[in-house]
Amino acid sequence: MSAKPQKRRHRRAEFLRRVRLYLESDVTLHGITHDVSTHSVAVFVNLKNASALYGAVAAGRAPLSAIKGKLLGQTALLEIAEEGLDPINFTIQRVEPSWKKGFHLFIGGRFVNADEFLVKKLEQVCPALLPGPRQREVYVSEGLPDFLEDLRRLRAEEFVCEFSNGYHNVRDHRDLVTALAAHHEFPEEEIYGIKLLADEALMNAFLYGSIEPGRDRTQLRALLAPGRIYLAVRDYAGIEFDDFPYHFRKERADQRGGLSLLEELSDDWQVQTVPGEYTEVCFFKAVASPSSP
Amino acid sequence: MKAELIKHESGRNTYALKGEIVNSADFAFLDACIEEKLSVHLDLSGITYINSSGFGGLVEEAMNFTEARLELILSGLAPGIRKTLAVLGAEELLHFKD
Numbered sequence: 001m002s003a004k005p006q007k008r009r010h011r012r013a014e015f016l017r018r019v020r021l022y023l024e025s026d027v028t029l030h031g032i033t034h035d036v037s038t039h040s041v042a043v044f045v046n047l048k049n050a051s052a053l054y055g056a057v058a059a060g061r062a063p064l065s066a067i068k069g070k071l072l073g074q075t076a077l078l079e080i081a082e083e084g085l086d087p088i089n090f091t092i093q094r095v096e097p098s099w100k101k102g103f104h105l106f107i108g109g110r111f112v113n114a115d116e117f118l119v120k121k122l123e124q125v126c127p128a129l130l131p132g133p134r135q136r137e138v139y140v141s142e143g144l145p146d147f148l149e150d151l152r153r154l155r156a157e158e159f160v161c162e163f164s165n166g167y168h169n170v171r172d173h174r175d176l177v178t179a180l181a182a183h184h185e186f187p188e189e190e191i192y193g194i195k196l197l198a199d200e201a202l203m204n205a206f207l208y209g210s211i212e213p214g215r216d217r218t219q220l221r222a223l224l225a226p227g228r229i230y231l232a233v234r235d236y237a238g239i240e241f242d243d244f245p246y247h248f249r250k251e252r253a254d255q256r257g258g259l260s261l262l263e264e265l266s267d268d269w270q271v272q273t274v275p276g277e278y279t280e281v282c283f284f285k286a287v288a289s290p291s292s293p
Numbered sequence: 294m295k296a297e298l299i300k301h302e303s304g305r306n307t308y309a310l311k312g313e314i315v316n317s318a319d320f321a322f323l324d325a326c327i328e329e330k331l332s333v334h335l336d337l338s339g340i341t342y343i344n345s346s347g348f349g350g351l352v353e354e355a356m357n358f359t360e361a362r363l364e365l366i367l368s369g370l371a372p373g374i375r376k377t378l379a380v381l382g383a384e385e386l387l388h389f390k391d
C-alpha cells in the first residue's frame with residue numbers, strides 16, 4: 001500500500017476589506033470581506049457591537065444559531081470601506097454561526113443586480129476578478145493525482161449517480177457509500193469515519209447546492225478498490241466555499257467543524273468551485289486491507 | 294432524533310435519546326431546561342449516528358449549560374462513535390459520565 005500522501009495546500013488570493021452590512025431590521029453589522037466576486041460576496045461579521053436585536057446573543061443568553069433563520073433570505077446592503085462604491089444589494093444565502101467563539105458570523109450571498117456597471121466597478125476594486133466563470137481551487141490536494149493513478153492501476157470499481165437534493169437522499173447515499181466501503185474491505189473501525197466523511201460532502205451539497213429550481217441536482221462519484229476510496233460530491237449551485245484568511249482560519253482551527261472533520265478523517269481532501277456552475281468536494285482514504293498489494 | 298424524559302429529580306432531568314443526531318436544532322428542547330435552571334443527563338445509548346452538525350449542537354448546548362452554571366452530562370455513547378468524535382475534540386468539549 002502506498003504511503004500516506006503529504007498534505008500541501010495552495011491558498012487562493014485574498015481580498016481583505018472592512019465592510020458594513022445594513023440589514024432590513026435597521027441593524028448595522030461591522031466586519032470584513034475576504035471574498036468578493038462579480039456575483040457574490042462572503043463576509044465575516046462581529047456581533048459584539050450589534051444593536052439590541054442581538055443583545056441576548058451577545059450576553060450569552062441565546063445561541064447564535066437562533067438568529068440564522070432571521071437572516072437567511074434577507075436582502076442586505078453591503079458597503080465596502082475605502083473603495084468609493086455605492087452600497088450593493090445582496091441576498092443572504094448562507095449563514096454560519098461560530099459556535100465556539102460565540103460572536104462571529106459568516107454570511108454569504110449573491111448580488112441582486114450584478115449588472116455590467118457593478119461588475120466593472122468591482123473589477124476596479126479587485127483587479128484579480130475575472131469576468132465569466134473561473135475555477136477556484138480553494139484547497140488543492142497534491143496527493144490526489146497519485147491516489148487516482150493508484151486506483152486506476154488497481155482497476156477500481158466506479159460508481160456514479162445523480163439525484164435531486166433532499167435530506168432523505170443525503171441519508172440514503174451516505175448509507176450507500178458506507179455499504180460500498182464495507183464491501184471493499186474497509187475495517188469496521190474505519191466505517192464510521194467513512195460514513196461521516198460522505199455525510200459531510202453530501203450535506204454540503206444539500207445545504208448550499210439548491211438555490212434555484214431545476215439546479216438542485218447532486219452528483220456523486222465514487223472509486224473503490226480494496227481498502228481505498230475516493231468520493232466526489234458535486235452540486236450545481238457553485239456557491240464558493242468559505243476560505244478564511246489566515247488569521248481567521250487560525251482562529252477557527254479549534255472549532256471542529258465539517259472541514260476539520262475532512263482534515264482529520266481523510267487522507268486528504270479538495271474543494272473546487274466554478275462560481276455559479278458547480279462546487280465539488282472530494283476526499284480520499286486508504287487503509288491497510290488483507291488484499292492490499 | 295427522539296428525546297424521552299425518563300427521570301425528573303430535584304434540579305436534574307434525564308433524557309433517553311434515540312436515532313440519529315444530524316441537526317443542531319435537535320437540542321432545542323434543552324433551552325427550556327436552562328430557563329428552568331435544570332441540569333441534564335443525556336443517555337445516548339440509543340444513538341446510532343452523530344454527524345458534525347449534531348456534534349456542533351451538542352458542544353453549543355454544553356457551553357450554554359456551563360454559562361448558566363448547570364451541568365450537561367452524557368453517557369452511553371457507542372464506543373465506535375465516541376472514538377471517531379474524539380478527533381473533533383469530544384473528550385475535551387463534552388462531559389462524559391462513563
